[in-house]
Amino acid sequence: MVRTRFAPSPTGYMHVGNLRTALYTYLIARQNNGKFILRIEDTDQERYVEGAVDLIYRTMKETGMDWDEGPDIGGDYGPYIQSERRGIYLDYARELVEKGAAYYCFCDKERLDELKLIHSISKVPHKYDGHCRNLSKEEVAEKLAAGVPYVIRQKIPTEGVTTFTDLVYGEISVDNSELDDQILIKTDGLPTYNFANVVDDHLMKITHVVRGKEYLSSTPKYNLLYEAFGWEIPAYIHCAPVMKDAHNKLSKRNGDASYEDLIEKGYLKDAVLNYIALLGWAPKSEREIFTLEELIREFDISGISKSPAIFDTEKLAWLNGEYIKALPEETFMEMALPYIRQSVRRTDIDMRALAALLQGRVQVLGEIPEMVDFLDALPAYDIDLYTHKKMKTNPENSLESLKAVLPVLENLQDWTQEQIHTALFELIARLDVKNGLILWPLRTALSGKQFTPGGGVELAYLLGKEETLARIRQGIEKLS
RNA sequence: GGCCCGAUGGUCAAGAGGUUAAGACACCGCCCUUUCACGGCGGUAUCACGGGUUCGAUUCCCGUUCGGGUCACCA
Numbered sequence: 180m181v182r183t184r185f186a187p188s189p190t191g192y193m194h195v196g197n198l199r200t201a202l203y204t205y206l207i208a209r210q211n212n213g214k215f216i217l218r219i220e221d222t223d224q225e226r227y228v229e230g231a232v233d234l235i236y237r238t239m240k241e242t243g244m245d246w247d248e249g250p251d252i253g254g255d256y257g258p259y260i261q262s263e264r265r266g267i268y269l270d271y272a273r274e275l276v277e278k279g280a281a282y283y284c285f286c287d288k289e290r291l292d293e294l295k296l297i298h299s300i301s302k303v304p305h306k307y308d309g310h311c312r313n314l315s316k317e318e319v320a321e322k323l324a325a326g327v328p329y330v331i332r333q334k335i336p337t338e339g340v341t342t343f344t345d346l347v348y349g350e351i352s353v354d355n356s357e358l359d360d361q362i363l364i365k366t367d368g369l370p371t372y373n374f375a376n377v378v379d380d381h382l383m384k385i386t387h388v389v390r391g392k393e394y395l396s397s398t399p400k401y402n403l404l405y406e407a408f409g410w411e412i413p414a415y416i417h418c419a420p421v422m423k424d425a426h427n428k429l430s431k432r433n434g435d436a437s438y439e440d441l442i443e444k445g446y447l448k449d450a451v452l453n454y455i456a457l458l459g460w461a462p463k464s465e466r467e468i469f470t471l472e473e474l475i476r477e478f479d480i481s482g483i484s485k486s487p488a489i490f491d492t493e494k495l496a497w498l499n500g501e502y503i504k505a506l507p508e509e510t511f512m513e514m515a516l517p518y519i520r521q522s523v524r525r526t527d528i529d530m531r532a533l534a535a536l537l538q539g540r541v542q543v544l545g546e547i548p549e550m551v552d553f554l555d556a557l558p559a560y561d562i563d564l565y566t567h568k569k570m571k572t573n574p575e576n577s578l579e580s581l582k583a584v585l586p587v588l589e590n591l592q593d594w595t596q597e598q599i600h601t602a603l604f605e606l607i608a609r610l611d612v613k614n615g616l617i618l619w620p621l622r623t624a625l626s627g628k629q630f631t632p633g634g635g636v637e638l639a640y641l642l643g644k645e646e647t648l649a650r651i652r653q654g655i656e657k658l659s
Numbered sequence: 660g661g662c663c664c665g666a667u668g669g670u671c672a673a674g675a676g677g678u679u680a681a682g683a684c685a686c687c688g689c690c691c692u693u694u695c696a697c698g699g700c701g702g703u704a705u706c707a708c709g710g711g712u713u714c715g716a717u718u719c720c721c722g723u724u725c726g727g728g729u730c731a732c733c734a
Contacts (some may be wrong), residue, residue: 353662419664419727456669490670491685497684629694634694635695651691
């Protein structure tokens with residue numbers, strides 16, 4: 180039975196890299212009919228952020244990554260919040276001491292700092308010097324009885340090589356002499372992440388550990404722990420980071436977009452998830468658009484990339500546009516409405532027609548207010564806008580066109596798109612000119628913009644007869 | 660600095676000892692068109708460098724360079 184876990188620290192927000200790790204972890208569990216577990220790693224009280232746990236729940240639920248065991252729903256291997264497990268680690272650490280794979284260390288902070296200083300001055304890699312490594316049982320008992328503060332350290336073999344296999348990076352070997360006697364239990368009696376992680380993963384029967392590549396170099400130490408306990412080592416899947424550019428990781432600290440930020444900007448959750456899946460993983464086929472269900476089927480660990488991937492907003496935007504186009508009209512209208520309202524106060528506009536125009540050309544919902552603001556009020560514009568080489572228009576012939584259009588529209592009874600279209604094309608036929616010569620100036624006069632969500636006919640319809648005529652008159656005045 | 664990992668177009672990336680080195684985004688051009696967009700068609704552009712191994716390496720090996728990670732009583 181495959182069991183995977185997503186184990187975030189509640190330190191604030193869901194950044195994109197985190198979300199991707201969660202996704203891959205989720206996918207691996209689901210495609211193997213395994214279990215997906217959510218565990219909160221809050222052993223560091225210093226960094227705990229209020230509300231962060233809720234944010235994790237909310238994001239996971241919103242994106243559809245449901246978990247089978249977790250703090251809120253329980254499970255057979257709880258508790259699922261590390262701070263609630265505080266009682267269990269010390270015994271395991273003592274077991275390791277018994278087995279000779281760990282030891283009590285009574286070195287105080289001063290001595291350690293001094294050691295670190297010496298190492299840094301002499302440019303030697305910093306490692307604990309093993310001062311307490313070989314204390315006798317009696318010495319240890321004495322200090323313990325005297326209440327001297329202590330930590331428990333892992334006793335790394337002085338010789339040999341530790342080798343393990345990562346499903347992404349392959350076989351990796353490290354000399355044990357490179358490894359530090361890391362602290363397992365802190366002075367406060369709580370485990371370090373390094374220790375809690377190993378114990379919890381084992382107790383929760385985790386079979387596949389998916390995590391960031393930054394843990395790759397501490398993995399040998401974990402494996403030594405597993406071996407000392409006689410526990411089975413899980414499969415490892417280390418993921419290269421998501422980057423902002425060639426040198427910097429994507430992070431909130433740099434002001435980079437988090438999941439919530441992207442949603443707020445008007446990206447669809449499915450599109451974000453889909454894009455993130457593609458960042459650092461390549462499907463077998465050439466398809467790129469997948470629902471979560473489809474990702475479960477298509478995902479394959481062998482497609483995970485070894486090198487970091489730069490987050491590309493342009494491609495996300497494109498993908499988002501594809502998702503928007505695929506939306507049912509009704510759904511899109513509901514989504515678009517709040518954005519339209521941000522800049523359009525008028526209530527007499529045919530929102531259905533407007534939404535239909537928008538759906539085909541919006542990539543990110545956040546673009547909408549700026550696209551439609553002209554409906555409320557004609558922006559100030561330069562008459563250069565009337566010049567278009569392909570349409571062969573210029574301010575002079577535009578003036579003529581608008582003058583010709585005005586009476587035609589004034590006499591129009593039914594203000595429907597069909598009627599407007601018919602009337603204008605009759606005019607075009609009567610004058611024997613190119614469509615653009617009439618329609619380009621019209622669109623410009625109606626919008627004052629270079630780009631609009633529709634052509635002259637659509638805009639006239641949306642604006643209504645009165646406003647349309649008023650804007651044409653304004654255009655005529657401006658060009659005269 | 661020690662150790663670990665990585666390197667295919669601007670970006671995401673497939674690929675394999677012999678290929679015209681896929682595809683997508685972006686970019687450019689053309690077509691369509693009532694602008695932009697959409698759609699259709701086409702195009703520019705990539706194997707970091709140097710040595711090997713081999714009949715043949717972008718692919719395998721070794722170095723170099725560059726990049727990333729790690730070296731906490733943080734996770």
